[in-house]
Amino acid sequence: MTARESPATALDAAIERVVGDLTVLHHDHLSGLLPPERAALATAHRDLAMAEGAIAYHRNALMRLSSGSYPVDAPLLDRLRRTVHDLAQATAARDRLQDGVAAALEEVKAAAPAAAPADEELTPRDFAALLSLAGGGTMREHLLTHRVSVRTVQGRLIELPAFQRLEAHGLVTRDTSRALTVGQPVTLTDTGRTALLGTRRSPITAPVPARPAGAWPTPARHH
Secondary structure (H helix, E strand, O other): OOOOOOOOOOOHHHHHHHHOOHHHHHHHHHOOOOOHHHHHHHHHHHHHHHHHHHHHHHHHHHHHHOOOOOOOOHHHHHHHHHHHHHHHHHHHHHHHHHHHHHHHHHHHHHHOOOOOOOHHHOOHHHHHHHHHHHHOEEEEEOOOOOOEEEEEOOOOEEOHHHHHHHHHOOOEEEOOOOOOOOOEEEEEOHHHHHHHHOOOOOOOOOOOOOOOOOOOOOOOOOO
16 A cells, blocks of 8 residues: 555654655555665554544444434444444554654654765775766666666666665665656765765875985975
8 A cells, every 4th residue: 555545644744754755655665675764664654544544434434324314223323332432443543553653753763874974984885886876877667577776877787785875875866756667867966976076085185204314315406
């Protein structure tokens, strides 16, 4: 169940402020692209959406029973009592799941890196992947196998874990407004270009070597 197909929850807006579009979150979860914290959030949100659906079902049943279409008698009152009880249980379950989603969202926030790593913190393979993506690339899902791959504009295949690390650190970004089956363009962020160029390192001045004892003096320059 995707976010677009499921009933809205009270936490949808808060989640999207942290992870982006919920449809993309659930699609990436089904494709196995999410790190553990986001995968847990996607699962918790799916369960919460189902609980909201149960509440909507019991509420609609209560509205139908109380609409005046049925004669007020003992069987109707019994059905009303059962429906109210079911609605109360569904609401309690929703509230518990909502607390779980809020906790999962905090885990995602805590897992997010405070700042993108400097280039010396990248592994050689990460740096090579970042360098290869400098000219752009595409993330695409195969229509038949549903395998997801990332390729550069030159056609080089990028290891998915390396790409996910770059994306998690904010070094690359992809256009999630396009479907994975069509292909999502991948580009470097400003932070990624900075890390690639190494401008975050402070310039180091090489020390002047000391003259060994007994060395010939440097001839004086005459102007």
